[in-house]
Each structure stands twice: as structure tokens, then as C-alpha cells.
Amino acid sequence: MNAPTPIRVNEFNLHVATVNGSGSQTANTTLLRSIFQMGIPVGGKNLFPSNIAGLPTWFTIRVSEKGYLARQKANDFLVALNPETAAADIAAMGPGSVIVVNEGVPLPPVPTDRTVHVVPLTKLVEPIVPDARLRKLVVNMVYVGVVCHLLGIDPEEVDRALAAQLGRKQKALAMNREAIRAGLEFGRANLAPAPFRVERRNLVGTKILIEGNTAGALGAMFGGVTFAAWYPITPSSSLAEALQNYLDRYRRDPKSGAATFAILQAEDEIAAIGMVLGASWAGARAMTATSGPGLSLMTEFIGYAYYAEIPAVIWDIQRIGPSTGLPTRTSQGDLLSVAFMSHGDTKHVMLFPSTVDDCFRYGMTAFDLADRLQTPVFVMSDLDLGMNIWMSEPFTYPEKPWDRGKVLSDEEIARLGKFERYRDSDGDGIPYRTVPGQKHPLAAYFTRGSGHDEQARYTESSETYPRVMDRLSKKYDTARRLAPAPVVDRTPRATVGLLSYGSTAWAMEEARDLLRSEGIETSHLLLKAFPFHPDVRAYIESYERVYVVEQNRDGQMASLLRMDMPDLAPRFRSILHYDGLPIDAVTILDGVRSGEREEVTVR
Amino acid sequence: MNAPTPIRVNEFNLHVATVNGSGSQTANTTLLRSIFQMGIPVGGKNLFPSNIAGLPTWFTIRVSEKGYLARQKANDFLVALNPETAAADIAAMGPGSVIVVNEGVPLPPVPTDRTVHVVPLTKLVEPIVPDARLRKLVVNMVYVGVVCHLLGIDPEEVDRALAAQLGRKQKALAMNREAIRAGLEFGRANLAPAPFRVERRNLVGTKILIEGNTAGALGAMFGGVTFAAWYPITPSSSLAEALQNYLDRYRRDPKSGAATFAILQAEDEIAAIGMVLGASWAGARAMTATSGPGLSLMTEFIGYAYYAEIPAVIWDIQRIGPSTGLPTRTSQGDLLSVAFMSHGDTKHVMLFPSTVDDCFRYGMTAFDLADRLQTPVFVMSDLDLGMNIWMSEPFTYPEKPWDRGKVLSDEEIARLGKFERYRDSDGDGIPYRTVPGQKHPLAAYFTRGSGHDEQARYTESSETYPRVMDRLSKKYDTARRLAPAPVVDRTPRATVGLLSYGSTAWAMEEARDLLRSEGIETSHLLLKAFPFHPDVRAYIESYERVYVVEQNRDGQMASLLRMDMPDLAPRFRSILHYDGLPIDAVTILDGVRSGEREEVTVR
Amino acid sequence: MSTAAKTPAPGPVPGPAKNRIGLTQADYKGSKSTLCPGCGHDAITNSIVTAAFEMGLEPHRLAKLSGIGCSSKTPAYFMSRSFAFNAVHGRMPSIATGVHVANRELQLLGISGDGDTASIGIGQFIHLIRRNIPVAYLIENNGVYGLTKGQFSATADLGTRAKTGRVNEMMPIDLCALAIELGCGFVARSFSGDPKQLRPILKAALSHRGTAVIDILSPCVTFNNHEGSTKSYDNVKEHDAPLHDITFVPAHEPIMVDYAPGESREVRLFDGSRVTLKKLGDDYDPSDGMRAMVTLRQAREEGKFVTGVLYANPEKTAFDREMGMVEQPLSSLTLEQVRPGREALEEIMASLRTGAGAPVAAGGG
Amino acid sequence: MSTAAKTPAPGPVPGPAKNRIGLTQADYKGSKSTLCPGCGHDAITNSIVTAAFEMGLEPHRLAKLSGIGCSSKTPAYFMSRSFAFNAVHGRMPSIATGVHVANRELQLLGISGDGDTASIGIGQFIHLIRRNIPVAYLIENNGVYGLTKGQFSATADLGTRAKTGRVNEMMPIDLCALAIELGCGFVARSFSGDPKQLRPILKAALSHRGTAVIDILSPCVTFNNHEGSTKSYDNVKEHDAPLHDITFVPAHEPIMVDYAPGESREVRLFDGSRVTLKKLGDDYDPSDGMRAMVTLRQAREEGKFVTGVLYANPEKTAFDREMGMVEQPLSSLTLEQVRPGREALEEIMASLRTGAGAPVAAGGG
């Protein structure tokens, strides 16, 4: 035991290092939820390899009564179960940290200002689980007990969290309970509590814990999705799978029990987007979810949808590329390729959710926008937001009905006496469409990716082609006003403007507090959509320097901003993070600091 | 006969309106070449529909002793053979123009200041060609005779041009000669010569007439292409087909007569680029040629090639999109989608040929660059450059050997005692590679699109990933210096800078002369490559306003420039042309004029 | 719909004949074809018009789908009262799948070419059949890429010579054999110039509740008719020279045949080459897949094209039944039908609060 | 190369056994596998190592090619002295085609999965076979997408249930029957746990001068082994509960079998389900394609997997012969060999000056 360190309450990171396939998810979720149930804000991040079993995996629980949920570089509490990474994992722990190692895991020399507890986890589980193969699994519950003691987690809550997960599985429940108790008792008997602990608070209320992909699926369900086609790819699969599970349960015809939806696993992403376009053209609310490689395969069809003006919702759960890249690491690297996806003059609409609540709402908004604009709408989520566990206020039930956009009924056609598929009758660049199956003789039209006029007739005319293309540009300008406006937080004395989007928002919030504590006041614009809302320009105009913080190498959003506002282009500075791990506050802090220092020296 | 107009010599456009499938190519080529043989610069543009037979087609011959070869909006001489378009074709003719119509073609009222000659072409051919079906073809030769008379083309040259084409086909030659003579004699007997005529000059010398695609194929052949995979698509097919024809003839082993190349027609463009990457990886000089839709399908593999660093040459003969668009119309609309093609942080190298000579030279340069940089290199040609007929100095034989880039032999590996596929040993960001089949035990490596370290080993490390990505950025900067420098033409008193690329250069040259005649002195930078050479920045810095002239809707090159030079972004103005027809000088003239007028009013 | 095929075509009546829903044949026509005169595809278009008229199809209940090619353009030339989706090259099957799922009441007529299906599109073609999506899928098969000027497709016969002079070195893909091997419930082969055979096949295909594949030999006037071809079109041969102009497309009459079941008939194509068509006899039993495969292989060895319905299994479960969808088209569901109530959201929020709903696992590539 | 298969493996000698080119079995190994313990793919990897060692393959003359998936990762786990190209998902055949054309002396070993080949990759698979590119093409077939956590692939058996509880409604694609129909010159089926059968098949495939397809049943430990499966792994069943944690992958021994030609053997998979393997007898004649198709269909009806070499036609003309390429690999040609002389350029310029070389025609889509 070394010199007691001051006790820190409800502000620390718990880091569990193990191998995938060892089944630590129930254990980690139990820890996460038991703290959550004590009324303390938590977040859980899973760092996993691109294989199925036997490689290093880490699960990090951030406990923060301030409500910071972004990743932090440093951890305070380590459970080291993976012999292969133990040395590195332990070496990464700083002064005052606490380390629990499984007996037998090789121990590197550890400075005395770290506390190391060697615990015979495996021995402790032996009496409880006869089947050797299963011990590998249940042993995880033993460290839950140990951690529970060291951090002062209420055992009652641990038990509740466990029960909630295992539900009716009594045998399992019993076995796991025993394992937890074993760890708890060993801790009580042998280990001094850690210098940071949890204490009950009342900061959670009715909040929920959920992954962004699940939230997106829920949004799509309440948005009235009727068709989804997808092809498995990490990190997007869990969105399609959650959608399937929820729809199976909540979207059946009350009488017949038949499905009011269809979900198809396509043979690849070209087929997936093709099915979505076919279904959407025929009147369904159709979506797909994918990631990098799948997105690239959709390129040709996306160009078609842009030109033939077919609504489609594409969730891009960004992982880090190029190519296969790191399939289980996060990124915001697809912006430029999506913005101008496919040959010829194309411009696409992107939404940038930064919270699970955004995922839920945009699950609906994306459909309304796609139907209203009759074009593909991309929801640019990422692995951090989509697959990690986030705390959130419960989602609120949509008050507005859906917007299916400009669809002409047979009656309306009869009234108008005509129908022109690609005519800009309202001056907003958005034409009217009909739905296959409509009976009126004028309702039918011919959809094609080749040159067409206002009546959807084939043409190669050099007058008609640019006219149609100009209308598409006008429609795109309409999108600026229809898409979600940015969230602007201006600080009176701010000297610099910050700009971020997507999951970066979490580290940004924390970074701004750090900057403030250093006397640097900042304003912040949280981007929600591309093309840019008029408010974005107004914001940029009011700051000489705007730091664009993003998780890619090439400063892709900064590039889009420079293209959109050439006159303001010199104002943008990039702060970039692209190692595949979620960005942390200190990275932003350092970026702004050094940026501002330069400014000073420059002058 | 109306009031005689002043006679214009060797400066006019001859426009032939017919339907495709009617076999007018031999006739038009004969006209083009006979004028060319009289020592007068000519260019031929074929405006054809996206089908095989029966739709309107136009062939325009520009005769210009000043050497202007760009398209012009107005024509001086029309041969109206297509009843369906005759009204519009004739209405488009201006004062002083001459119109030849086939007897029976409905004549709209024509102002008296246009000369109309109704000629019984069909009647004239009847006695010559018994087979009715064939008359449809041979009739074309009759208008050759008529035009020959009206413009004062030397019949000897017409005969030579015809003979060159029909070669040994005596029967054909005879029949066609008769038809021409019939037209000639009819003209002499009934028609007054046109107010513009051709007169023999000595401006052609040893020049040649060739399409850009044929030139590109020749370049590839002399560049040592060993493998090409392609999938038919207009307007790129003729490049692959010309390549096949020339290689069949000039690339056989002297002894065995076996092919020193392979050309494969793939099942689609995904397969085509895959074959190219496989072949290139295995040591071949591999290329493909495609256009919009095919390009979009290559997206996923292009990202792979960027990240795994595999050389590849992709000719993009741009047609106007989005999607299928107008397959037989020209455009410069693929820049943004190519520059950032495929998900994740990717940046690609593009070359912009503006002449058939560029096509020939870049046919070689592209291979050298791809091998040197170990990345895909896109040659951004277009339908106008690629499929139309251009006059050029004969191509000069390459004096330099090829550059296969950094390939380590077994001997070198033995000497070094090690080989690391992705190590930046030279500080230019470019690693060394080996070729499959090399015997040295250290030569083999594992190529993948997933995360890899300097030794090409799989990794998900958050230190290694960004290190490799940063090297790729460094390599990209190296490309700025290796790629062709822009051609800068500075005028001392120039107040505005102009910037163009690709086939736009032709209209630009003419436009600058027009501007000068209006007292507007201009400088011009002809871009040759992306990423931008340092000279580009230097040029922009010296002009307050730089007009970027391009053939697309969104000002794609202007966007790339703004992204690359944020501090200079406000200087760029766009002059855009995107109706599918090649840009003309007046469009540029008007653009600069009105732009400059604004400037004045602004001040 | 599925009984329509059985309704006999009405006999001649005064004025333009009307069908059971009171439409004339003209009502099933489209805009003027822009294909080459004599193209087999136009003959197929005519058979479609007649078949649809005779069946009394409701134009608004049929959707025309196609890919890219001369063949894929033809939906513009018939049934202009029907909706049409002219997709990208080779990907029509995925469009068909989406359209069907969105509105199961729509009857789907897919038009493709041999390049569109056998080359770039073979993957989607296979998965369409595997899912048994109800679409009458026509391949207008000429062995070449017509629209791009005559390169070989994956169904080009071994050893044929293209206009460019190049010789095809590879075995053609037999789309019928492939479809049967994949368990397709309706597989037929016919000839563009044999409307007597083609029309009833079209009707049967349009009435089949699953993927119905019809591989239709459809000669290309232009790109199987060229100087240098070993067997060039005789009366052109004498004047070979004028045809030197490769942009010349001489007009042709479409090739038509009329012969009885069980018989064989040799047909001379535009380039003078000959194919032998062998019509399945009335005794042929199309319910036996194995038998069908054997028949095809034998014919192949004899160098013959068997025509007729090769395999039919109406029992195959339709895709929509598999999906357990509501009867009503998904496209017509109201917001009330597709937005769960507040209590549903509350139930879900509660489970997410307590963790009773187990989270989804991480992993993969 | 093509005689390598015939060289017998050397008998035991003092020290680690060496093969005809003096390498030990260890020289054919790769880096440590990161697959699940007991995965069928690892068993196949072992058979490859042994076969390559016994054949005495020169590592530098072999290139390993793969797509994406657990199966496609395995090239990292054998023959680390050979070059490898781990391509994108489902597109390895086009890579193989390019590699072969660039260097015809390289022996190609392609590793794919059922998802990589039968789902996303079926199109390229078909065209690879059609071109008869010389590659030994292994499908490590487990009926699921392993790497993405157990969704069904296009070879999943009708009615099987996934870990998610979903039931597969579609017929599996029989890759062997497909390959035979397409005229593939070597088609075999085997089981990952039957090295005695697999090794000789691998050797034969590696010696075949054309596309050789081996469809290898290779059970997935993890995603055919789950609670809720109708037929769950017994000794786990009692403790079903702990397996509630879907991230838990219990360790397994690979499933191995050893049985004689002509016999059938029932194998119990990880999830307790059973497949019956039926080994072709020595009397079976693999030269008859029709016979092979019939055999496959019959076995399918009996619900059996026939294993062994189903069809072999060594006579099929190899692709490179068709292309008329020089013997020397294209990759090794010198500048002198590939850059025509000045006179060639002059000749071409002259033709372009006079127009003797007719220009290419415009047109198309």
C-alpha cells in the first residue's frame, strides 16, 4: 500500500482489458448499469478488433457527474485480464491509478504510486463453475465483484443490473451472482478501496442508455419506414439488426399479425441501394445502412437517384478508411466522397447526428427530407456514436405527422388536367411525383438516368439539359433551408469561433470548459447538415478565426466550408484527429492553444 | 440570287445535318481531308445521338487558316439532308449563309439574305447505283461533289482523299467517284459559288488528323502498356479498340509473332479495374479506359489502390452526367468525384490533356507517374477531345526510357538485407515495392486494403495508422512536383488572369484574341495536373481576379483551387458551359466581359 | 391478374377490337422505336403489345423495368400508360425486387439484353431468381452489345466474328440452364421472329407468381452484318465496298418464322449465318428440371436452340408469402399503420432505462 | 509445375522432413491464426500447408489471393514466403485474372468464403470460370458471414436458424453444380475435417491448367452454435444460460472425419445439427459433366453432400493459350520489347496524314 491519494468522487475512467470472445459484455454492462442506477452519468466505449475471438478488446466506462461522455486518453482504473497486452495496458496507467490483475498475468515493474491488486479470479470461480469451458465466461463476473468493492458500487444495484439482463434465466442468474459475491468478498477481505469512488447522486432521472444505431433504428421505425435493404458491414449491421428486431415486435398488423414492413438482406450494397431506389420509387419509405466499402459500391446508383430524383435514406456509420481500413475504428472521413458522390455534377444532402437523440430524430427527419427533396439523404453517423453506449434523455414521441413530400393523387391530376414529373411548378426547384399503381392515365411516367425533359421524356437537347440541371441546383439551395439548422452557442467575450459536427461535439463541450478555465472564451457552432444553412455563414462572418474540429486527415468539412464560402475561406483552421479512436477534449484544447499562440507570434 | 456578299477565304464552318446509320462518315471525312490536303487547317466535330441508326446527326468542319479549331455557335454553310431537323437546322443559319438541301426536304421560309440551293441528290445517284438500299449510302458522295464546287475545293484533292480511304476497293472507288462527279457537274451547271471559299495555303506541312482516343492509344503503346482491361462505354470504347488494333499490328514478338500484351474485355468496370490492379501488382503496365458510369463502379477498387499503393492508369473520357446522362455529349464534370473518389481520406492524381499531342504524351506520362507514385493516375480527357478529329503536328518519338518507379530487385534486397514495403526510405513519401515471382525470401509481402504497417503487416494500432496516412499525404505532395507543370502565358499589361484545362484550351485561345481585339489583355494558365504544381499558386497570386473556365455546372476546378489555396479563394470567378456541346470562344468572351463590367460597377 | 392469361382474346368486332377491359391494341403501344430497322427487339415489342392487349392487362398495374442497352430502351416503345424504370446497366433485378416489395400488386415486366444480364448483370440475375421475385424477365439476346457497337457479350457463340474482325474465344453462358439450376420456377426460350410461340409464352410468364425467365434469340441487324465476316450477307457481298463505311446501317426486314411444335427450323441471320431452332413437342413435360437440363445439354451438343417452355413449377412459394407482409401494398400504408403508439415508445424507453433489452454485440469486418 | 502433383512426398528422414526442393513443412507455414479455436478454416489451412509441402511448391512462384471474410484472412496463416493479395469483398476473381495475365508463370491459390463467392462475388466467380483463368479457387463454405457475425449467405441451407433467431427461407446456391454448368474444367467438393480427402484434391487442383473450384464445407464454430437454435450443442444446452452473453465464443476442437470412398458418414456440427457426407466411389467417372449434374441433384434430393472430384476435364484450353501471349511473363518484358521503333511511329503518322488508316466510328451509349 502506498501513500493515500485524495479521494476523487464520480469522475474517473474504468478500463477493462480482455480478449474478444471471452464474453465480458454482460459483466461490463452490469458494471456500467449499476453505476448508472446509482444516479451517476456514465458512458461505455467498446474498443474491439476486426475478428471474432482471441484478440485484445477494451471496454472503458467513463463515470462523470459533470456529464462528460467523450473519450479520455488517460484511465484511472484498470482491470487487466489479457496477458498479451497487460504490459502495455499497465504501462499506460498514470500515477494514483489502480490496477487489478488476474493472478498469473505477467506483471511488469510498476512505479509505487500506482496501486496493483493481484486477484486470483480464476481460482475464485473454480468452485462455482464445474464446466471448465464455461469458467472462461463466468470468471468475468468475479472482477465485477472486485470492482464493485473497490469503487464502492452498491451491490444491490449490481444485482439489479444483472437480473435485468439475465431476466428469466434462473440458472444463469444464480451462477453469476455467486461469482460476483466471490469477487466482492475477496475484495472486502483483502483490498483497500480505491482513491476514487462512486457516490449515489440524483443526476440520471429517467435517462436511458442506448447505442446510436439502436436509436437510429427506433427513429426509422417511428418515422414509418416500410422497407430496408442492407448488406452486413461493421459498424452498420447493428442498425439493420436492431431495426429488424424492433419492427418484428412493434410493426405488425393488429388483426393479421402480418408485417407492415419488409427488410431484405441483399447480396451486396449495389443490390441494397437498388432495392431501396426501386421500393422508394414505388412509394415505400426505404432506407439502407452501410459503411465505407459499401458506400463506395453504391456510387453509381446514388448518381442515378440524384438525377432521376428518387428519395432514399442512407445511413453511413463511418469507420476509418480508405478501403477496408480499420473496420472497428471510428472516423468522420466520408464527407468529401459523399458530398460529390458519382460522376458528373452531383451534390448530396448530409445530416450529422451528434447524439443518440439526434440519431432518433434524424431517423425520422431523413425520411421527411428525402421525400420532400426527392433525393438521397445521407445520415453521417460513425462507429463511436453508433456502436458505443450513450446516456440520453428518453426520446420524445414525434408530434408532427410524416412529410411524404410532393405526391400528386389521381384526383389532383384530374383537377390539374396534366402532370409533368420534372416541372418546377412552385419555384423551389422541387417537382411533383406520382406513385406507380396510380390509375389516372396521365399519372404514369418514364424514369431514367439519361437526359430527360420536364415531361420525363428522353432528350439530348442542349437547351433542356442545362435547364433541368439548373433546377436541380435550385432544389439544392432549397435544401439549405429545409435541413436542420446548426446549434450556435455564442459567448459574448469569445475571440475565437469553434465549429464541429457529429460525435466530435462531446469532446468539444468538454474542451470548451477547459479552454474557459484557461481564460480562452470560445463560441461554438454545431453543424447539423450539408448543404450549409444560412446561419452557418452568419456565424463564420463574426469570427476572424474559426477552428473546424473533425475526425479525419484531410479536413474534409473545412474543405466543404471553403468551397461554399470562398470569401471567408481564409478564416478556417483545422484541428484534426484520425487515429481511429474517438477524439478527446485535450486534443482540441491543444489545437486551439497552439493555434492561438501562432496568432500571437504572427502579429 | 441575292446581293453578293464579300468573299471570305478559309475561315468558315461547314455543317452537314443527316441521320446516323446513313453512312455519311466517308463523305464527311473526304471533304475534311481534301481541304486539309490543300494546306488549310481544319477540324471535324461529330455530334451524334445515343443510338445506332435513324436519329439526327451533325458533322461540322471548321476551316480556319488562323488555326482555330474550337466549336463555333454559328455555321456558314449547311448541307441539310435530314427532313426531320431541316426546319431547325435552316432556321439556325445566319445572314450570308449558304444552304444546300436535298430535293424533297421540306423548306421553311428562308430570309433572302441566305442562299438556298435545292439539289436533287437522290435523283443524281439513281443512274449510278442500281441497288436501292445502297443509294442511301452513296448519295452522300453526291453532296461532296456539290460542296466541292461551291467552296472551290480542288477535285484532285477530293479524289485523293477518297482513294486514301477506300484503298484497294476498286468497285467502291469507281461508284463513289461517279457520285462525286455527278454532284460536281450539277453544281458547275446550276450553282453560283459560295461567298466563302477555300484557297490553297501552305499551313499544314507534315501535320496529321487524329482523334484524342487514338492518340491516347498510341501513347499507351509507346509507353509500353502490357495489359488493358475495359468494358465498352461511349465515348471511351474507341480508345480501347484503337489500342487493340495498334497493338495487334505493332506489338508482336518478332520471332514467334506472339503478343507482347493482353487486352481483356471485362464483364463490367468493377472487374476491369480489378484486373488492372491485379496485373499492375504483378508487374504489368496496366490501364483501363472508361466514362462516367464505369468510373463510378470503380470507386471501391480505386480506394483500395490508393491505400495499398498500386499503380494504375485510368482514362476517363468524360461524357455529360449525372448517371447515364447524355452518353454522346461532352463534359468536364467528373473532377470532384475523381479527386476524392472512394470513402475515407483519399486524394487522387489527375492529368488534363488539352490536345491530341497531350493525349499521346500523357499516354506515356500517366504510366510513368503511376509507377513512380504507386497510385492510380486518371487521365481526364473528354468526348470532344477524344472522339473528334483534330489537327496536330506529328507526334515525336519518346527520347526518354520509361520510369517503372521504385522496384527493388532480389540483388538489391540481398544487398540491403531487408525489404519493407511501406517504409518511406527516401523522404518523398514513396516506398519501394517488389514484384510477385521474385525469388528472394524477403521479397514477398502481403497486400491488403486493411490497416498495415511499414512491413505490410496487419495492424489496428492507433500509432501506426496515422503514420501511414501521413506518409500518403507526403507522397501526394511529391506528386505536385512530379506531375506536368501548367503552361503559363503571361501578358505584361494583363489585368485579369484566365485559367482553363483540357479541351477548353481551344476556345480559350480564340477567346483571348477576341478579348485582346476589345482591348482586354489577359494572361492564361493552362492546368495540366492535380494536385496543383507550385507554379499555379504563383500565377494566382499575381492576379486579383482569375477566371476559371470549365465545362461543368458546379465549377469543379474552381472548387479544387479554393480548397487548395484558401487564402486566395476569393480571387476565383467561374465561367461555366454545360450544355453538352463543346465550349466556344464567345461564351468565354461574354463571361469575362460581364465579369469585368461587374468589377467596374462594384468599385 | 393470375387468371388473365386464361381469358381468350376477343374475336373481331366492328371498330378497333377491344379487350376485356375495353382497351384497344393501340392503348398498349408506346412511342416510336429508335432502333435499327429490322431489329429483333422491335419484333419482341410487338409481341408484348399483342400479348398485353389480349390478356387485357391494366396498364397502371404493370411496371416496365429495364437496364441499359438497345433492348433496355424498348420499354419506351410499348405500353406508354404504364410506369417505367429504366435503371442503370445490369442492375434492374434489384430495382424489381424493391418495386415488388413496395407494391406487391404491381405486375413486373423486366426487359434486358444479353450484355445487361449475362455480363455485368449476372450476379443480380442470379439473386433475383434465388429470391423468386415475381417478374417476367425477358432477355433480348443477340450475343452482342448493340448500343456500344457490337462487342461480344457473354452469350456470344464460340468462334463468331465481330464487326471489328475479332473472334470470340469463350463458351456462351446458357441463361436458361443457369436459371433452371438455380431453381427458377419458369424458364423458356424463344425467337424474336416467332410471335406465334412467343405470345403464349409471354402470357404464361406474366401469369407466373415468381421469377419467369424468357431467353429470346433476337438478331442484331447491324453488328452481325459486316464486311470481313466469313459469311457475309450475300446481296451485300457483291457490293461489299460501299459497306466500307462502318457508320452505314442498311435497312432490313425483320426475320420471321412460323413452324410447328416438335419441328426444327433453320433460320438465316442477317450475316448469312444459320441457327437451327428446335421447338419442344407438345409431349414435352416441363415439370421435370433434370429432364430440362438434359434436353438443353443435348441440344447444345447438336448445335441447336431448343425453344418453348423448358421448365415450369408454379408451386414454388412466392417471395411475398415468404416475407409475411400484409396484403395491402406497403406503399399505401398510412401513418397510423406504420407509426407505433406512444405506449410502444414508453415501453422501449423503459427497457433501455433498466437494461432489460440486451444491447447488440460489437464485432466484425 | 503441372507435374509437381505427381512427385510423391518424401518418406521420413532424420531431422525435419524436407521436400523435393529442400524445404521443411515449417517453410510453408504462415503467421498465427486469429480465427476462433476449432474453426473449420484453420483445418483447411493445415491441409494447404501439407499439400504445398508435399508437392514441393516453390513459395515464390505461388500467389495467394483472397477476398474479405474470416476465410479470406487465412492466406496470412500459411506460406508467408509467398506474395499475397487480399482484395476487396467478392472481387478476387478479377484480381486473379490480372495477376495471371501479367505473369503466367505464377501459380494462383484463391481463398474465398461462401459470402465472398456466392453472395457479392457470384458474378466475378462466373466470369472467372468462363475465362478458365488458371487458379485453384477454394470456397471455405460455412453458410454464414462469419466475420460480420453470422448472417446467412447464399449457401445457407433452407430452414436453418441464425444466432439472431432468424430462419433462412431461400434455397442455397450449389456452387459445384453452377461451376459444372458453366463448363469449369475441375470441380470438387470436400469437408474441412477430412484432410485425407482434401489434400489430394488440393494437389490436383493446383496442377490443373485452368480454373479449379473446390467447395469445402467448413463449419463455423461460433455462428452455428447458439441458444435458441432448435438443435443446440448438448453439453452447452444444460448451461444454456451463461451463453446468454452473445460475445462469448466457447473453445472447440475442430470436427474431423476419416472414411472411405463410396461410403457415407454423418457428421455432427457444432450446433448439433447433422450433415451426411457421401464420398464418391473409386468407380465414379468425373469426365462426364451430365453425370456429375445428375449425381449432385440426386444427392441434394437425398439431403446428402457428395464429396470428391465431381468433374474434371484437363483438356480444356487454357486461357493464356487463347490470348496468344508470348511465353515470357508480360511483367518481365523489357522496354525494347514493348516500345515499337521510330519507323513504326513514322508509318503511323504517315497513315494519319493521308487518312489511309480509317478513323473509328462514333456512336453508342
Ligand SMILES: Cc1ncc(C[n+]2csc(CCOP(=O)(O)OP(=O)(O)O)c2C)c(N)n1
Ligand atoms: C456501367 C456502364 N457500363 C457501360 C455502359 C455502356 N453500355 C451501354 S449499353 C451496353 C451493352 C448493352 O448490351 P445488351 O445488354 O446486350 O443490349 P443490346 O444493345 O445488345 O440490346 C453497354 C456496355 C453503361 N451504360 N453503363
Ligand SMILES: Cc1ncc(C[n+]2csc(CCOP(=O)(O)OP(=O)(O)O)c2C)c(N)n1
Ligand atoms: C463491400 C463490403 N461489404 C461488406 C463487407 C463486410 N464483410 C466483411 S466479411 C463479410 C462476409 C464474409 O462472409 P464469408 O465470405 O462467408 O466469409 P466467412 O467469414 O464466413 O469465412 C462481409 C459482408 C465488406 N468488407 N465489404
Ligand code: SF4
Ligand atoms: S444495334 Fe442491333 S440491337 Fe441495337 S437497335 Fe440496331 S439492330 Fe437492334
Ligand code: SF4
Ligand atoms: S466466426 Fe466462424 S468462420 Fe469466423 S473464425 Fe470464428 S468460427 Fe471461423
Ligand SMILES: [Mg+2]
Ligand atoms: Mg445484346
Ligand SMILES: [Mg+2]
Ligand atoms: Mg462464410
